[in-house]
Amino acid sequence: MAGWFQPVSNLALQLLRWVRRTPHITAACMFLTAVLVWMLYQRDYHEGFRHYGTDALSLVEQDRENVSLARLNLLAYTYYLLPYFRVWVLAGGLVFHIAILRAVPDVKRALRPVWAASICIAIFAVLSDLTDHVEYLEVSITGEPVTMATYVLKLVMIVIACLVPACALTYYSRVGTLDRYTLRNFLQPLGFCLVAFGSLWVLMDLLDNYKDLTETASTGEILVFYLQLLPYIYVSIVPAAVLLAVLYTLTKMSRSNEIVAMLTAGRSVRQVLRPIFVMAAFSALLAMAANYYWAPRAEGNRQAIMRAMTEGEEGTVMAEKLMFRNETTRRIWYAGSFPFNLRKEKLRNVEVRQEDENGQIMRSWVARSAMWWPGANMWSFYYGIESTYVDGRQQGKNPFTGVNGYPYRCDVSGWEETPWSIVSSSLTPDFMGVEEIVSYLKTHRELPAEKLAAFRTHLWQRFAYPWQTFVLALVAAPLGLSFSRRGVLGGVAGSIFIFFGMMFVNDVFLNLGKGGHLPPWLTVWIPVIGPGLLGLLLLHYRSQNKDLPSLASLLPKRKSTVRRPRNRAVAAS
Numbered sequence: 001m002a003g004w005f006q007p008v009s010n011l012a013l014q015l016l017r018w019v020r021r022t023p024h025i026t027a028a029c030m031f032l033t034a035v036l037v038w039m040l041y042q043r044d045y046h047e048g049f050r051h052y053g054t055d056a057l058s059l060v061e062q063d064r065e066n067v068s069l070a071r072l073n074l075l076a077y078t079y080y081l082l083p084y085f086r087v088w089v090l091a092g093g094l095v096f097h098i099a100i101l102r103a104v105p106d107v108k109r110a111l112r113p114v115w116a117a118s119i120c121i122a123i124f125a126v127l128s129d130l131t132d133h134v135e136y137l138e139v140s141i142t143g144e145p146v147t148m149a150t151y152v153l154k155l156v157m158i159v160i161a162c163l164v165p166a167c168a169l170t171y172y173s174r175v176g177t178l179d180r181y182t183l184r185n186f187l188q189p190l191g192f193c194l195v196a197f198g199s200l201w202v203l204m205d206l207l208d209n210y211k212d213l214t215e216t217a218s219t220g221e222i223l224v225f226y227l228q229l230l231p232y233i234y235v236s237i238v239p240a241a242v243l244l245a246v247l248y249t250l251t252k253m254s255r256s257n258e259i260v261a262m263l264t265a266g267r268s269v270r271q272v273l274r275p276i277f278v279m280a281a282f283s284a285l286l287a288m289a290a291n292y293y294w295a296p297r298a299e300g301n302r303q304a305i306m307r308a309m310t311e312g313e314e315g316t317v318m319a320e321k322l323m324f325r326n327e328t329t330r331r332i333w334y335a336g337s338f339p340f341n342l343r344k345e346k347l348r349n350v351e352v353r354q355e356d357e358n359g360q361i362m363r364s365w366v367a368r369s370a371m372w373w374p375g376a377n378m379w380s381f382y383y384g385i386e387s388t389y390v391d392g393r394q395q396g397k398n399p400f401t402g403v404n405g406y407p408y409r410c411d412v413s414g415w416e417e418t419p420w421s422i423v424s425s426s427l428t429p430d431f432m433g434v435e436e437i438v439s440y441l442k443t444h445r446e447l448p449a450e451k452l453a454a455f456r457t458h459l460w461q462r463f464a465y466p467w468q469t470f471v472l473a474l475v476a477a478p479l480g481l482s483f484s485r486r487g488v489l490g491g492v493a494g495s496i497f498i499f500f501g502m503m504f505v506n507d508v509f510l511n512l513g514k515g516g517h518l519p520p521w522l523t524v525w526i527p528v529i530g531p532g533l534l535g536l537l538l539l540h541y542r543s544q545n546k547d548l549p550s551l552a553s554l555l556p557k558r559k560s561t562v563r564r565p566r567n568r569a570v571a572a573s
Helices: 003-021 025-042 045-049 056-062 070-101 107-138 148-174 176-214 219-227 232-257 256-266 267-293 296-310 420-425 436-445 449-480 490-512 520-543 568-571
Strands: 315-324 330-341 349-354 361-373 378-391 393-399 408-415
Touching: 003 378, 025 070, 045 070, 045 361, 056 296, 056 378, 070 107, 107 148, 107 490, 148 267, 148 436, 176 232, 176 267, 232 256, 232 296, 232 449, 232 490, 256 267, 267 520, 296 361, 315 420, 330 420, 330 490, 420 436, 436 449, 449 520
Parallel strands: none
Antiparallel strands: 315 330, 330 349, 349 361, 361 378, 378 393, 378 408
């Protein structure tokens, strides 16, 4: 092994030295990337990304009468441009790494390539999501009502997630030497805690599902499966990671008297802790962006994929054993399974019953599968039977004969029910993003407030829960800070106690909000505002060089009584 390792390492060092010393290599790589994109365009590279019969563009082209030409052209342009932009981003990653290697260790020289890479990734992510949104406007696969405000906010969250690393590096480059030293001491344990907790989470999940995963999926599929769970894993572990990183950093600096040296140099406690608070705010902002849509959806997909693997189903199932009754049209729907992707899969084991004004069944459709065509507002049932009833008794039973060359198919038009109206009545808000929760509230606004309380609570919780990360840093910093060698362990124990107390209070108030006992906005913000005020109070005590209040000082003190000395003369008599 040593025979080939030494030449390879020497070659890598020579290549690194050449990259760092060669002038204009970044501009040359950009030029070669542009040439590569032009050559791919000459070979019609975009045609390889069009899957006729499955994607939304093909469905739109098959239904041109119900689609505006302007939106069809916009959808086509985005389909053609995105493959080339994807190549530009991937090839630009090589240019980005070259620029970083040339800039190290000068942080200011790395700002320009980092910002350029972050902006390119943000543009690519926004365009990709915008393409999906244009598809959804033209081919609303589930019939879900679209709220433009929530979608614009989703694009803002995408931009925030892409630009947070560049903003953090910019802050690091502009602060002073002491702040950089504090940041380095904080970011190292923070990165270690994130990797350790994330690995532990994946390992525990693998131990629970190892047999099902290895029997039905390859190593690459398992890796992709856990990569898709990264938003949910990050949101779950970042509060504990920030807490432990703050405690470790400040405890280490306090024991070596570095905090005292900084205070002696004329810095205040707030100035010493400011870099830690800024990075904790960046971590909370990134968690809020992930918790807007991707984290809850990733957890829902995980459970659906695991259910599909264990039960041997094709694709992933969003919900099972659905029943929906439309009081207006007097139709009852039954569905055995509802898939995530209605472009490639269908509703399975579907039964529809049409009742009269007296509640007696008039007609029924029993099919193996069903599909909804949004452009024509039409339902297609496959491989089934259509029955008619008179006075609740079956009179006719006709198998599906076929429509327009498709055998064993029955089309029904003019129904107001959509897949979204069928599945939304059985969804739980735990695995729904902000867009889906708002669509649910918009669709079922006629339901009583008690049934909508859980959805309104989770809607506020998507924004409030990530900021517990910043609150934990605000509480842990004064407790982990010590001006002497004594009192450190008490602050660490207090911080951990407050962490578990916040988790308990968060679950209690979340259940109170879901049950409708308290206003939804109040139940999710109390676990954030309450400990936040406590952290500000502790920070005030530390900044004034006062001892932190203890539990004994809060209890009422007993008045001491002085006994009078006994009269020896009286006692002798």
